[in-house]
Amino acid sequence: MHPNRDEPNPPTSPKKGLVEVLTDNRVTRSVIRHGYPDTNRNRALVVFSNFFLHIHPVKARVRAIAFPRTFYLGGLSAVMFFILVVTGLLLMFYYHPSSPRAYEDMKDLRFVVSAGVFLRNLHRWSAHAMVALVFLHMVRVFYAGAYRPPREFNWVLGVVLFLLTVLLSYTGYLLPWDQLAYWAVTVGTRMAQATPVIGDEISFLMLGGHSVDSNTLVRFFVLHCVLLPTVLTVVLAVHIWRVRKDGGIYIPPDERDETLRPGGEDTVSNEVVVAPNAEDEELQ
Amino acid sequence: MKSNLKPEFEVVEGTDARQVPVRLLVVQEEARPAVELQDEPVVMTFPHLFVRELIALVAASLFIVVISLLFDAPLEELANPQKTPNPAKAPWYFLGLQELLHYYPPVISGVVLPGLVVTALAVIPYFNVNVQRTPFWATHKPQKIVGVLVATGVVTLIFYITGAHPIWPLIGPTWLIGLCMLLPVLVRADLRVLRWVETRSLAFWIFTWFLVAAVVMSVIGVFFRGPAWSFTLPWVDGIY
Numbered sequence: 001m002h003p004n005r006d007e008p009n010p011p012t013s014p015k016k017g018l019v020e021v022l023t024d025n026r027v028t029r030s031v032i033r034h035g036y037p038d039t040n041r042n043r044a045l046v047v048f049s050n051f052f053l054h055i056h057p058v059k060a061r062v063r064a065i066a067f068p069r070t071f072y073l074g075g076l077s078a079v080m081f082f083i084l085v086v087t088g089l090l091l092m093f094y095y096h097p098s099s100p101r102a103y104e105d106m107k108d109l110r111f112v113v114s115a116g117v118f119l120r121n122l123h124r125w126s127a128h129a130m131v132a133l134v135f136l137h138m139v140r141v142f143y144a145g146a147y148r149p150p151r152e153f154n155w156v157l158g159v160v161l162f163l164l165t166v167l168l169s170y171t172g173y174l175l176p177w178d179q180l181a182y183w184a185v186t187v188g189t190r191m192a193q194a195t196p197v198i199g200d201e202i203s204f205l206m207l208g209g210h211s212v213d214s215n216t217l218v219r220f221f222v223l224h225c226v227l228l229p230t231v232l233t234v235v236l237a238v239h240i241w242r243v244r245k246d247g248g249i250y251i252p253p254d255e256r257d258e259t260l261r262p263g264g265e266d267t268v269s270n271e272v273v274v275a276p277n278a279e280d281e282e283l284q
Numbered sequence: 285m286k287s288n289l290k291p292e293f294e295v296v297e298g299t300d301a302r303q304v305p306v307r308l309l310v311v312q313e314e315a316r317p318a319v320e321l322q323d324e325p326v327v328m329t330f331p332h333l334f335v336r337e338l339i340a341l342v343a344a345s346l347f348i349v350v351i352s353l354l355f356d357a358p359l360e361e362l363a364n365p366q367k368t369p370n371p372a373k374a375p376w377y378f379l380g381l382q383e384l385l386h387y388y389p390p391v392i393s394g395v396v397l398p399g400l401v402v403t404a405l406a407v408i409p410y411f412n413v414n415v416q417r418t419p420f421w422a423t424h425k426p427q428k429i430v431g432v433l434v435a436t437g438v439v440t441l442i443f444y445i446t447g448a449h450p451i452w453p454l455i456g457p458t459w460l461i462g463l464c465m466l467l468p469v470l471v472r473a474d475l476r477v478l479r480w481v482e483t484r485s486l487a488f489w490i491f492t493w494f495l496v497a498a499v500v501m502s503v504i505g506v507f508f509r510g511p512a513w514s515f516t517l518p519w520v521d522g523i524y
Contacts, residue, residue: 047334
């Protein structure tokens with residue numbers, strides 16, 4: 001048997017509570033390979049054996065998880081991206097990237113589709129929020145000096161992520177195919193056209209022609225729904241992975257900190273976390 | 285952290301992983317916070333960090349939901365290439381650049397300056413002035429006073445002369461930052477805020493200058509620009 005998998009509790013107590021019934025059976029244990037997280041060992045295993053939580057270490061520094069340190073700006077940016085992916089997928093069910101059908105789909109979202117307006121609102125406002133949050137995250141990281149070695153390249157990846165975010169928002173801006181979308185994108189592409197020597201080529205590549213038309217709509221649609229989100233997801237994964245490899249949230253080494261005192265009840269000392277059965281695992 | 289322990293096993297080289305089972309322990313040379321800080325108070329990620337993240341996720345989602353219930357995403361009439369709205373505005377995060385377009389030709393405001401900004405952002409970690417962050421006023425005080433004044437003057441001159449109009453939205457922040465930098469020299473008082481200002485580094489001031497300038501330009505572009513990019517007051521003429 002897997003060393004991390006708890007044996008179902010021996011029938012010491014005659015009656016099982018609901019929690020035990022739900023967690024203490026073969027099926028649940030095949031999915032979640034540890035017991036109820038009421039011991040530090042099982043709490044460690046929650047993080048350790050979960051694909052989604054394994055980006056975290058088993059223990060977190062009190063100073064690192066305090067809200068005023070980071071305002072969770074990076075995490076909240078990721079939350080916005082998650083909302084955008086979910087609502088974006090749903091919006092794609094109702095959308096045709098062709099002129100003038102794209103605009104008619106907007107009207108349908110407003111007047112025909114159940115909660116269509118709400119869906120579009122969620123996507124629109126979280127997109128704005130993501131641009132703002134990513135920028136604020138970058139500002140916060142600069143002031144913390146968190147790009148210092150060995151994190152230089154992760155800062156560069158952060159700049160790339162910011163550019164990807166802006167590009168995603170910009171390509172999405174065209175998709176409703178209304179006057180606002182059309183002219184905002186026209187203004188933007190005219191700036192790109194001003195590039196010396198290759199300006200016209202860049203513009204042609206972006207627009208799929210000489211002006212914003214239905215070719216542009218298809219290009220921006222593919223960029224917005226496939227290419228850019230995929231690239232962003234990959235770069236984001238590397239970004240988070242590197243934060244973890246560099247020891248988590250950056251804390252200036254010279255920071256004089258008042259919280260560096262013997263912790264309260266919940267504070268775990270470094271020694272007690274390795275439980276029997278888990279000694280051969282790297283619990284950090 | 286270089287190990288001076290001698291390996292007690294014989295190093296055998298080979299390509300068959302089953303014949304030569306070698307376990308590797310790689311300790312990176314860079315100082316890692318996780319390695320350095322031994323006595324740091326820690327808590328279990330589950331539930332402490334997990335619960336915080338969950339609250340942040342739910343709170344952010346709720347916020348977006350409430351905003352989405354209250355405000356509808358804008359939708360104007362069908363795109364019409366024959367009918368140019370006045371003013372035609374880019375998305376808000378580009379309005380700082382569009383405001384620049386008012387002063388410089390597109391090649392400067394749309395290509396050169398944004399390119400420089402992105403490049404400057406990307407190379408921040410590779411310059412010692414950013415990494416060391418020594419307090420600006422730590423050394424060479426008289427020379428630096430002259431330096432700040434000259435720099436403010438030169439930047440003001442550049443933004444006054446080079447643009448199609450004097451770029452007040454950039455001259456203003458330049459003076460603001462210059463003044464803040466000189467504050468510990470100008471005001472002789474034992475105030476906490478002055479001591480804080482005094483210990484800021486040059487990197488801090490440059491970045492703050494960029495930030496204030498970018499915010500001022502964007503705010504003007506979003507709220508104070510109307511037809512033909514004329515200056516309008518949002519509380520009088522509304523937001524275009």
